[in-house]
Amino acid sequence: MSSYSVISGIIQLVGGILLCPLLPGLIQKVKAILQGRQGPDIFQPYRELRRLWGKSTVKVEGTTFIYQLAPSIACAVMVMAVLIVPISNVSPSWGIGHDAFLLVGIIALGRFFMIGAAWDTQNGFGLMGASRDGTISIFAEAALVLSLTACALESGSSDLRVIIQSSAGGGDWASPVLPLALMAFCLVALAEVGRQPIDNPDTHLELTMIHEGPLLEYAGRDLAYLQWNASARHWVVLTLMVEVFLPHAKSTLLQLVALPVELIILCIVIATIETVIVKMRVLVVPRLLGIGTLTALMAIVAWKMAL
Amino acid sequence: MSFGALVGISIAVLGLGGISGFYLPFLRLPLSIQALGSFGIGVAGLAIFATGSSTGASFTNAFHPRFGVDPLSGLFLAMLSIVATPVLIFSKGYYDSSIRSRAIVVMNCAFILALIMVICARDPVSLLGGWELMTVIPAAMILVAHDREAKARRSVWVYLGVTHIGGAGTWIAILLMAHAGAIGGHVVMQSGSALQIAVALAALVGLGTKAGLMPFHIWLPRAHPIAPAPVSALMSGVMIKISIYLLIRILIDWIGPLPTWIGILVLALGALSSVAGVTYAIFEHELKRLLAMHSIENIGIITLGIGACLLLRSNSEMLWASFALGAALFHSMNHAIFKSLLFMGAGTFERYIGALNIDHLGGLLRRLPIAGGCFLVGSMAIAGLPPLNGFASEWLTIQSLVHLSRFGSFIDSISGAIALALLATTAALAVFCFVKVIGLVLLGSARTHDPPASRLPSRSMDISVGFLALCCVILGAIPGVVFTRMASIAPWNLEVRSRLELHLPTTGSLPTLWIVGVLACLTAIFLLLRGHSSAELAPTWICGQDQSPRLRWTSAGFSKPLKMTLETILRPTREIAFSERGSITQKVAYSGHLPHHFETHIYAPIHRLMLAVANTMRRMQSGSLSTYVFYLIGLVLAALLAVHVGLVR
Numbered sequence: 001m002s003s004y005s006v007i008s009g010i011i012q013l014v015g016g017i018l019l020c021p022l023l024p025g026l027i028q029k030v031k032a033i034l035q036g037r038q039g040p041d042i043f044q045p046y047r048e049l050r051r052l053w054g055k056s057t058v059k060v061e062g063t064t065f066i067y068q069l070a071p072s073i074a075c076a077v078m079v080m081a082v083l084i085v086p087i088s089n090v091s092p093s094w095g096i097g098h099d100a101f102l103l104v105g106i107i108a109l110g111r112f113f114m115i116g117a118a119w120d121t122q123n124g125f126g127l128m129g130a131s132r133d134g135t136i137s138i139f140a141e142a143a144l145v146l147s148l149t150a151c152a153l154e155s156g157s158s159d160l161r162v163i164i165q166s167s168a169g170g171g172d173w174a175s176p177v178l179p180l181a182l183m184a185f186c187l188v189a190l191a192e193v194g195r196q197p198i199d200n201p202d203t204h205l206e207l208t209m210i211h212e213g214p215l216l217e218y219a220g221r222d223l224a225y226l227q228w229n230a231s232a233r234h235w236v237v238l239t240l241m242v243e244v245f246l247p248h249a250k251s252t253l254l255q256l257v258a259l260p261v262e263l264i265i266l267c268i269v270i271a272t273i274e275t276v277i278v279k280m281r282v283l284v285v286p287r288l289l290g291i292g293t294l295t296a297l298m299a300i301v302a303w304k305m306a307l
Numbered sequence: 308m309s310f311g312a313l314v315g316i317s318i319a320v321l322g323l324g325g326i327s328g329f330y331l332p333f334l335r336l337p338l339s340i341q342a343l344g345s346f347g348i349g350v351a352g353l354a355i356f357a358t359g360s361s362t363g364a365s366f367t368n369a370f371h372p373r374f375g376v377d378p379l380s381g382l383f384l385a386m387l388s389i390v391a392t393p394v395l396i397f398s399k400g401y402y403d404s405s406i407r408s409r410a411i412v413v414m415n416c417a418f419i420l421a422l423i424m425v426i427c428a429r430d431p432v433s434l435l436g437g438w439e440l441m442t443v444i445p446a447a448m449i450l451v452a453h454d455r456e457a458k459a460r461r462s463v464w465v466y467l468g469v470t471h472i473g474g475a476g477t478w479i480a481i482l483l484m485a486h487a488g489a490i491g492g493h494v495v496m497q498s499g500s501a502l503q504i505a506v507a508l509a510a511l512v513g514l515g516t517k518a519g520l521m522p523f524h525i526w527l528p529r530a531h532p533i534a535p536a537p538v539s540a541l542m543s544g545v546m547i548k549i550s551i552y553l554l555i556r557i558l559i560d561w562i563g564p565l566p567t568w569i570g571i572l573v574l575a576l577g578a579l580s581s582v583a584g585v586t587y588a589i590f591e592h593e594l595k596r597l598l599a600m601h602s603i604e605n606i607g608i609i610t611l612g613i614g615a616c617l618l619l620r621s622n623s624e625m626l627w628a629s630f631a632l633g634a635a636l637f638h639s640m641n642h643a644i645f646k647s648l649l650f651m652g653a654g655t656f657e658r659y660i661g662a663l664n665i666d667h668l669g670g671l672l673r674r675l676p677i678a679g680g681c682f683l684v685g686s687m688a689i690a691g692l693p694p695l696n697g698f699a700s701e702w703l704t705i706q707s708l709v710h711l712s713r714f715g716s717f718i719d720s721i722s723g724a725i726a727l728a729l730l731a732t733t734a735a736l737a738v739f740c741f742v743k744v745i746g747l748v749l750l751g752s753a754r755t756h757d758p759p760a761s762r763l764p765s766r767s768m769d770i771s772v773g774f775l776a777l778c779c780v781i782l783g784a785i786p787g788v789v790f791t792r793m794a795s796i797a798p799w800n801l802e803v804r805s806r807l808e809l810h811l812p813t814t815g816s817l818p819t820l821w822i823v824g825v826l827a828c829l830t831a832i833f834l835l836l837r838g839h840s841s842a843e844l845a846p847t848w849i850c851g852q853d854q855s856p857r858l859r860w861t862s863a864g865f866s867k868p869l870k871m872t873l874e875t876i877l878r879p880t881r882e883i884a885f886s887e888r889g890s891i892t893q894k895v896a897y898s899g900h901l902p903h904h905f906e907t908h909i910y911a912p913i914h915r916l917m918l919a920v921a922n923t924m925r926r927m928q929s930g931s932l933s934t935y936v937f938y939l940i941g942l943v944l945a946a947l948l949a950v951h952v953g954l955v956r
Contacts, residue, residue, distance in 0.1 A: 057840040060847055062752030064672045076829035095821040101705050105693040108738050112692055119746025123847045127860045135868040138735040145731035153713050159815035221837045286872045293728055300724045304717055
């Protein structure tokens with residue numbers, strides 16, 4: 001194992017698990033500035049986590065173990081996702097490998113338990129969010145799988161490290177394959193991190209929320225887990241975008257250096273999108289994601305035609 | 308003792324169990340004997356599959372009964388046994404000892420024997436004989452179970468009608484092949500010849516009908532749910548897989564490389580069945596009917612694997628063709644396991660609650676922890692969630708389609724990519740559907756009063772679902788043990804190195820054992836860090852209203868956003884009726900309906916046409932003898948004239 005592997009591994013763990021709350025913190029801060037407010041500083045998510053950690057969890061009448069298990073499973077799944085998404089072409093394998101389709105499956109596992117928890121509490125608002133989340137994910141998953149496939153075709157491997165390796169450098173960007181895959185993934189990314197115009201994480205109006213819905217019945221450490229989970233989801237999706245879909249350098253060092261810079265830029269872009277574009281109706285989202293699926297399909301067609 | 312002898316002895320034990328059920332006034336002993344026989348068949352089948360040996364006769368085109376087992380048959384015998392053994396043990400608790408139940412149990416044994424007959428048949432006669440028995444016996448079982456219900460009789464009629472009209476394709480395919488001497492692949496058909504294409508299409512229609520492949524599926528959601536739960540488990544778990552067995556035999560083993568358009572057709576049928584099957588399943592309200600629709604989805608996924616195999620083979624990618632075939636076989640095995648688990652779980656719930664409308668169940672995980680927990684495992688497996696077996700086989704199917712996109716010619720490649728998108732959608736739809744099912748059936752508090760304790764499942768019922776749930780976990784953790792053998796079963800004899808986990812050359816690998824371990828450890832750590840709650844139990848916040856089961860979310864409410872999104876395709880209808888008295892609304896009645904397009908647009912017009920033709924024909928049937936004598940003499944006269952004029956020689 002080279003020294004770059006060790007460094008990659010350390011950055012992956014420290015960034016994905018400890019530093020990820022900075023990403024939503026940064027987005028909130030930039031949004032505040034764009035809206036002419038001062039806003040809380042970027043460490044606010046940590047303060048919220050500390051506050052929640054000291055509080056008691058709740059017990060809801062009529063629930064089974066699924067309700068209590070769901071936040072822990074969701075976090076376990078997200079840690080696995082952090083491990084699966086490599087931050088350079090030499091990231092350590094962590095035993096579970098870097099398979100792109102495993103990532104899709106493992107995220108679905110977390111969603112299954114969160115929606116299950118909403119059913120367990122029988123909270124109508126939670127289920128409203130859960131059913132929307134499930135509906136959107138159906139369309140997002142097709143776009144996600146196809147855009148990952150478009151990237152995997154060149155090397156013939158669904159191992160994300162191999163994909164990073166093979167698409168590194170600017171050469172591949174002369175063909176439309178990767179730009180089209182990137183366009184498709186951008187739409188998926190907005191849906192997966194639960195940001196506007198698809199979801200609004202700031203809203204606490206029950207009728208409009210999607211990902212926040214199933215969180216309503218949680219408190220204390222459970223809620224802290226779920227808030228961390230949302231931050232780590234930002235890390236996973238944005239890292240995947242930076243390392244796989246955006247142009248990246250061949251050298252491992254440059255990949256590692258570019259990561260924080262690009263993450264900050266992406267956070268600023270997300271904050272800008274959230275400020276400029278209003279949230280769209282839930283029923284319009286599948287059409288947007290349908291466009292993503294077709295764009296990814298076009299990327300595959302383009303790859304095949306270039307052959 | 309050779310494996311062949313073990314198969315023979317086990318079949319004899321199974322048959323003995325069936326016959327003893329005929330004479331003994333109780334069920335436990337005959338069922339135990341049958342389970343023992345079925346277990347022996349599984350052991351022998353698995354051994355033949357694992358060692359790659361063959362026993363008994365080899366395939367013949369002559370019309371003499373011959374039986375034998377080769378590795379593919381061995382695999383399907385193992386699949387049969389892994390379902391039938393728990394089903395027989397489950398039956399001990401499920402049936403009472405009334406004469407009706409005993410009749411069903413005896414027929415159940417005959418049904419298993421018919422399935423074995425198809426798997427072991429080595430000649431056209433016993434193959435087709437077993438095939439017909441396999442179709443007719445479940446119909447008889449359903450009729451015995453519901454002898455007074457007109458609706459059940461009608462469903463059985465549809466089942467027999469559709470499977471016989473469509474199933475004629477099987478006869479045509481088998482007889483054409485026997486005529487050409489192609490059974491067993493003795494004669495290699497010319498690729499793209501009219502005969503080869505006729506056999507392939509006839510097989511697709513005939514076997515597709517019996518497998519429940521769309522658009523030939525309409526009997527399946529009618530017949531499977533009304534059978535007793537153990538019979539449904541056998542039908543969905545094994546019977547429809549027998550069609551897959553024959554499809555693999557015919558399309559891959561026997562008739563040689565096919566033109567690519569057949570491969571694309573198979574892929575298209577698979578994609579259609581998987582997406583449409585799961586979509587209609589979401590909007591079903593009856594648990595067993597919902598599970599039956601999911602069988603269509605899973606048959607679709609298996610067919611995607613077969614289609615990918617055909618196309619990869621026509622592009623000379625033999626290694627990946629082997630993997631695609633292995634994926635199809637592995638998904639067949641997995642579906643047999645989790646679908647029979649789910650049907651038996653549904654049977655347990657049905658006995659306990661007395662009904663299976665998912666909006667009226669609820670809270671069953673607390674009241675039936677073992678059956679409920681196993682049902683949860685089965686739901687996660689069928690939804691294709693890691694680290695269970697359903698995910699492993701769907702992952703393999705996805706990989707096969709990705710490599711079809713990579714290696715195939717332009718059209719094959721794009722077909723592969725579209726199929727991949729539809730498979731991903733199917734997986735997400737299945738998650739959506741099954742999280743709804745467990746939410747309504749298992750989670751939350753009960754919606755009805757507790758039934759009497761006498762309806763609690765017996766130990767044998769819990770053991771059989773527990774065994775199948777364990778199989779889901781084990782095959783999810785070490786899928787390689789069976790998959791590597793399945794991938795080596797293809798007629799082009801590529802040996803795939805055996806491993807515990809999944810590893811495909813050049814592409815990524817799925818270290819399933821690590822995934823199970825890491826997931827379990829991380830969850831345990833997070834649970835430990837979370838600690839225990841000191842808070843009092845509190846009700847769910849629903850804006851201060853009383854908790855009433857009537858305010859609960861229903862299946863329709865949860866799937867509403869999806870229904871609205873797909874409105875233009877699905878075209879749901881709904882009626883809302885207000886009854887008012889003195890401008891005050893007294894009652895609001897809502898009814899929603901989702902028409903199945905295949906029935907309204909394909910089957911209904913054919914149905915109407917047939918009825919119109921029959922109506923016209925009826926005028927000729929007066930019922931009086933002289934009219935028929937008149938017809939007969941007229942016919943003879945016409946024949947004589949035809950011969951005289953020279954129309955007929």
